[in-house]
Amino acid sequence: MSxxxxxxxxxxxxxxxxxTGRIGKVxxxxxxxxxxxxxxxxxxxxxxxELLEQMELEVREIPAQSxxxxxxxxxxxxxxxxxxxxxxxxxxIAYSDEVRNELLGxxxxxxxxxxxxxxxxxxxxxxxxxxxxxxxxxxxETEQIGQEMLENLSQDREKIQRSRERLRETDANLGKxxxxxxxMLRRIIQNRILIVILAIIIFFTILMAIYFSVKRH
Numbered sequence: 356m357s358x359x360x361x362x363x364x365x366x367x368x369x370x371x372x373x374x375t376g377r378i379g380k381v382x383x384x385x386x387x388x389x390x391x392x393x394x395x396x397x398x399x400x401x402x403x404x405e406l407l408e409q410m411e412l413e414v415r416e417i418p419a420q421s422x423x424x425x426x427x428x429x430x431x432x433x434x435x436x437x438x439x440x441x442x443x444x445x446x447x448i449a450y451s452d453e454v455r456n457e458l459l460g461x462x463x464x465x466x467x468x469x470x471x472x473x474x475x476x477x478x479x480x481x482x483x484x485x486x487x488x489x490x491x492x493x494x495x496e497t498e499q500i501g502q503e504m505l506e507n508l509s510q511d512r513e514k515i516q517r518s519r520e521r522l523r524e525t526d527a528n529l530g531k532x533x534x535x536x537x538x539m540l541r542r543i544i545q546n547r548i549l550i551v552i553l554a555i556i557i558f559f560t561i562l563m564a565i566y567f568s569v570k571r572h
Contacts, residue, residue: 363413370399374443381447407432
């Protein structure tokens with residue numbers, strides 16, 4: 356499972372490097388070349404989003420005890436993705452302003468105002484996006500903690516059940532040992548009684564022999 360994730364990581368690294376290079380080229384191009392570059396970047400950004408979704412699905416399948424490291428890496432990739440999208444928005448805004456100025460032929464003052472307004476809106480959207488992402492991350496981490504707690508509770512329940520089974524086995528063994536000891540004690544008492552009876556019989560036999568021996572003389 357982690358090998359799949361690492362494969363997606365490599366694809367994401369290559370793709371984001373290409374996107375970064377192309378975003379840097381957007382302001383330097385003109386006309387159809389610039390339009391084509393913008394379209395290519397949009398396509399690659401969509402591919403990067405899909406890769407992130409696949410990576411997130413892979414992280415959910417990783418065992419809870421190993422998931423923390425991969426979750427941290429995912430947060431870093433999401434931040435990188437957000438930065439790429441913000442850079443691309445800025446390059447597109449600059450591109451739109453340039454095209455508008457070429458078409459309208461004005462002095463660029465109104466364009467600068469619009470650009471500032473758009474940048475302000477973009478920053479607001481980015482802040483909202485970051486807050487939503489933080490909320491989502493908290494929800495994911497809470498879910499992970501819940502899963503870990505459930506797994507720990509399940510393990511504790513299994514340990515308690517095994518302890519109960521061992522106690523039952525111990526009780527059964529103690530009961531069996533107690534019965535064996537009781538039987539042994541009973542046999543010892545019986546043997547001692549038999550020894551005493553035999554000793555009494557032997558004693559009386561000796562007395563009788565002595566008595567009859569004395570009586571003859």
